[in-house]
Amino acid sequence: MPDHPSAAPLVPPGPLHGITVIDLTSVALGPYATLQLGDLGADVIKVEAPEGDTTRLGGQARHVDMASLFLTFGRNKRSIVVDLKHPDAADVLTDLVRTADVVVHNVRPDAARRLGITYRDIAAVNPTVVHATAAGFDPEGPYGGRPAYDDMIQGLVGIVSLMERVTGTPRYLPSIMIDKTVGMALANAILAALFHRARTGEGQEVVVPMFEVMAGFTLLEHLADATFLDAGPNGDDPPGPPGYIRTLSPHRRPLRTADGVVCALPYQDKHFRTLFDAFDRPDLAGDPRLADIPSRLAHLDHVYGTLETLTVGRTTADSLERFARAEVPAVAMATLEDLLADPHLAEVGFFAEIDHPSEGRIRQPQLGVRFGSTPTSLRRPAPRLGEHSVEILARLGYDEDRIATLLAGGAVRAHPDHG
Known part of the structure; x- marks a missing residue:
């Protein structure tokens, strides 16, 4: 289900041109992963609940469903509203995933089973699909199924403790670093699974848990002397504690x-x-x-x-x-305001400035990576809630009567300006 050629100005196709992603994620981690896939050229269809993604409410807004946070997280995506709890929604979901290359969600295991979006459910319809789940914890461990957000994982992987060691006060990092870091890991895992499928024709399930990814991320340097498990050949060199001492000095500061x-x-x-x-x-x-x-x-x-x-x-x-x-x-040292005016970023075209159809003139930070032949691009601005519902159903082969029935029954909803 590639992008419609009239949807945006002509740009060279990105490296993921021709890949269709059914995006069932919400909040920040999953949407950041699919933002990357969209910027790389994939056709990302964002399947939203009737209330919309919570990032639609994050920050200044000209319209209630189009806050500043969503204008970034939602770019290069089309929006269809499907109430997955509605009995008539199952067929719509089946048709969406039937020819998709990727299905990605961040729903906990019990809810995923109820909604029919587990790997088994999706692979029964599309055996070659890459089915990716962003989880708080690996479902096979004792923490599996627990809810998780950025602040919790910062606490669990030692980041809050590290901040206390160097500042004297337990603190979170002033960034949703967990969501963004694991979002990059999720996008990377999806790309690896797509590469495997391109070579073998085989789809697969991919699970990317926040806790495990960030434990590995934190311990990359902070495992330090706890790397050793014995006291050496002479028994007189016991392992030291974890913690990379250079970054833990209270005097390490600007x-x-x-x-x-x-x-x-x-x-x-x-x-x-x-x-x-x-x-x-x-x-x-x-x-x-x-x-x-x-x-x-x-x-x-x-x-x-x-x-x-x-x-x-x-x-x-x-x-x-x-x-x-x-x-x-x-x-x-630069402030965020300095970053917006940085001459290097201006010279390399890091910020894209576009006219959004409903939100006015906006700017967008780009991924920052550069391809010689298949550049990233901003092909479509963030959509209104349900902006593409009718368009997507029509391209799935639904006639006007069936679309009208789904809209009237509430299984699918459309934005009033795009119905």
């Missing part, structure tokens, strides 16, 4: 200048030879605590404390010039 903040990371040994000359502190070059990586890791508080003394009395511009002279990566 550097204050006389008029701002600089973020810098001298990392290589050569940086600690060039840095002190650039800041007119050659006396520090002979400090054995700064000589090499093992020494610096053993004296992290001293390392970070020393760096703070270099910039505190200098302007940001002067500090950045000296870091550049020393070939140490460094930038001035």
Whole structure:
């Protein structure tokens, strides 16, 4: 069910052109995964409950169902409203998934069984489908079936505890990092399953649980010395605790200048030879605590404390010039407002500005990846709730009478301006 050629200005097809995704997800994690698939060229059909996705209510809005958050999460998607609890909705769902390449949802196992959207249900209709589930926890474990949101998973995988260790207060990260990170993992898993199907013709079930993905993400560096399970060949080198010490030092923080903040990371040994000359502190070059990586890791508080003394009395511009002279990566701290006006992002066309049919002039951040032959694109703006219900049913082969019956009975709903 590819995009209709008249739906948007002509753009080169993306790498997923010709792939149809039935998107039953809601909130942030799943919609971010399908946003990526849509930007990559897939035809994403967003199947919404009558009340719509909750992101439609997130932020400033010109219309009640079109908040700023949804204008991003909903782009490159078409919206059909199907009440999956309605007895007449089953046939509609069957017809939607019959020729789809991907079906993705984030419904808990019991509800998925009731709604008829499990892998077994969908594969019975379409054996070659890639059926992807975003779950809070692997359904086969003792936590399977529990509800989960970003804040809960931040707490479970140690992020809140890590924040307490470095700030003194248990805190969440000021970002829906779990949803976005697992959303990328979900998109990646779907792409891998599509690649497997392209080689073998075989569809499959894919489960992407938030807890397990983020446990692996967090422990990538923080497993640290707990990697070892024995005390070594002589029994005198017991495993250490988890936690990557460089990032856990309370002194690891941006550097204050006389008029701002600089973020810098001298990392290589050569940086600690060039840095002190650039800041007119050659006396520090002979400090054995700064000589090499093992020494610096053993004296992290001293390392970070020393760096703070270099910039505190200098302007940001002067500090950045000296870091550049020393070939140490460094930038001035930016605000979100600065990000919107960043000259590099402007030069590479990172923000797309479009005229939305109902919401006016808007901007959109793009994925940030670049393809030489199959570029990503913004082919259609975020839809009104049920904007494409009638169009999608018609393209499934439903005649006007059947569509009218479904709308009258409430199994399917359409936006009043697009009915």
